[in-house]
Amino acid sequence: MASARPVLRPAPAPAEQPAPVHLSAEGVAVDFDLGGRTQRVLTDIHLKIGKGQLVALVGPSGCGKSTLLRLFAGLMKPSAGKIEVAGMSPVEAARQKRIGVAFQDATLLPWKTALDNAAFLLETADPSLSRAEVRARAETNLHLVGLAGAEGKRPSQLSGGMRQRVAIARALTLDPEVLLLDEPFGALDAITREEMGTLLLDIWQRTQKTVLLVTHAFDEAVFLASDIHVMGTGPARIIETIASDLPYPRDAQTYRDPRFAALEARLRELLVKSHKGAT
Numbered sequence: 001m002a003s004a005r006p007v008l009r010p011a012p013a014p015a016e017q018p019a020p021v022h023l024s025a026e027g028v029a030v031d032f033d034l035g036g037r038t039q040r041v042l043t044d045i046h047l048k049i050g051k052g053q054l055v056a057l058v059g060p061s062g063c064g065k066s067t068l069l070r071l072f073a074g075l076m077k078p079s080a081g082k083i084e085v086a087g088m089s090p091v092e093a094a095r096q097k098r099i100g101v102a103f104q105d106a107t108l109l110p111w112k113t114a115l116d117n118a119a120f121l122l123e124t125a126d127p128s129l130s131r132a133e134v135r136a137r138a139e140t141n142l143h144l145v146g147l148a149g150a151e152g153k154r155p156s157q158l159s160g161g162m163r164q165r166v167a168i169a170r171a172l173t174l175d176p177e178v179l180l181l182d183e184p185f186g187a188l189d190a191i192t193r194e195e196m197g198t199l200l201l202d203i204w205q206r207t208q209k210t211v212l213l214v215t216h217a218f219d220e221a222v223f224l225a226s227d228i229h230v231m232g233t234g235p236a237r238i239i240e241t242i243a244s245d246l247p248y249p250r251d252a253q254t255y256r257d258p259r260f261a262a263l264e265a266r267l268r269e270l271l272v273k274s275h276k277g278a279t
Ligand SMILES: Nc1ncnc2c1ncn2[C@@H]1O[C@H](COP(=O)(O)OP(=O)(O)OP(=O)(O)O)[C@@H](O)[C@H]1O
Pocket: 032, 033, 034, 041, 059, 060, 061, 062, 063, 064, 065, 066, 067, 068
């Protein structure tokens, strides 16, 4: 009788563990008081973003994307529901330097140079660091965002896109776990925007930060994000979450992947519907 041969099977792949939740919104609503009249801007927002994910938030203009980002940054409180960052309140997470933000209006200090602006937040957040150390970190990040040579310029001497990049360098200098980016490349020309997108992917892959990116540009959302949360209006809520099937790493070839076009088309369809109030 032939001896039974051991059957060689590949070792089972370890079950993929979902990343622990890093940013969460549970039943969040925001009301603004407009001189005695209450306007509900966000309603029933539920969102879970895993640690180390790069996620995009898209939606019609004025639907409340920046408001949601401001909630995660701890800059305002929800009228209802709960927001957490790393299992704590956003205010506490910000206090612990876990959150870096770069918003649409770069809000740089006009009297400070690009280098001093990039250094500013870390300088005030961690007085134990030497000035030389802080400036070295700020300089590294300014170079990373393509601003070598502009260290000594003041905001009034920089273009809108350059100011935006200083704001990103300032957020990176804090070395936070979470990056909240509101239209960070909105003011840039198409080519620089693509370059900055590739740079962001590179930073993200090297640092494994959790990134929440607000953008109007479908191609940017599709190129960068693993999940795209689509918001509708009146009042805003998440109408769909698209899990991207585009693999990482992504590069110029990614734009030619048929899956890219399909995702972009899906986004377009959802946002057109949302504009018409049909969702
Ligand atoms: N502090 C505030 N007080 C009153 N209303 C506000 C305030 N901040 C924002 N809003 C209103 O809330 C809504 C959502 O604004 P928000 O800036 O979050 O939208 P958005 O989706 O980021 O817009 P965009 O894409 O144009 O940047 C808008 O109607 C805006 O006018």
